Amino acid sequence: MPPPEQELATKVLQIQSKRFYLDVKQNRRGRFIKVAEVGPAGRKSRLLFAMSTALELRDHLTSFSEIYASLGPPNPDNLPEDGKLKSEVMMKENRRYYLDLKENSRGRFLRISQTIARGGPRSQVAVPAQGMIEFRDALTDLLEEFGNEDDELYGFKGELPEARRMRIENKNFYFDVGQNSRGIYMRVSEVM
Known part of the structure; x- marks a missing residue:
């Protein structure tokens, strides 16, 4: 737990x-x-x-x-x-x-x-x-x-890239870079 x-x-x-x-x-x-x-x-x-x-x-x-x-x-x-x-x-x-x-x-x-x-x-x-x-x-x-x-917690020294948004036709795509206890990752979200 x-x-x-x-x-x-x-x-x-x-x-x-x-x-x-x-x-x-x-x-x-x-x-x-x-x-x-x-x-x-x-x-x-x-x-x-x-x-x-x-x-x-x-x-x-x-x-x-x-x-x-x-x-x-x-x-x-x-x-x-x-x-x-x-x-x-x-x-x-x-x-x-x-x-x-x-x-x-x-x-x-x-x-x-x-x-x-x-x-x-x-x-x-x-x-x-x-x-x-x-x-x-x-x-x-x-x-x-x-x-x-x-x-200190994640061992990363520096800034992560800023989040980005891209619009294609009637959809928005969000690209978010983050970090957690497992490392650095990028989340891609699609919003209509």
Whole structure:
């Protein structure tokens, strides 16, 4: 029987009326970060990040917070049509992460959502924009303390190729390179 999941550390953030839990966990596949958002009514949303993905997320949080700081006060009469002020996509293994700095009548926020390459439900959390730096700093603390042990765990030193997508007629093909305890592999997914 494989060893159970271990919780190594937790940071709790209170940003406006939301509580965020950033947990470093470890299981047989390695370390990862779980981000859980608990809203005022107790509703929970959660996202999972490999340590290397969390590093990339931290860098994006820095650039998104710089853009937010340069925006000036919100103007409810001049909202962007789709609400988006800036967007980025991170592709890691079989997951897609969408980062959208948005604005609506209640204010500005960063929506981080995750999907699995083969479709499926989208999980998301929404961080109020004024809490992005606090969120990034908590994530940075956890990354500095628990590091990126993926390279040591698998014996691979270097970056894996980025995920690729190819469209042929009405089909999308996703090529994701990943690694696990058995080595490096490529997953090919077909989506119609």
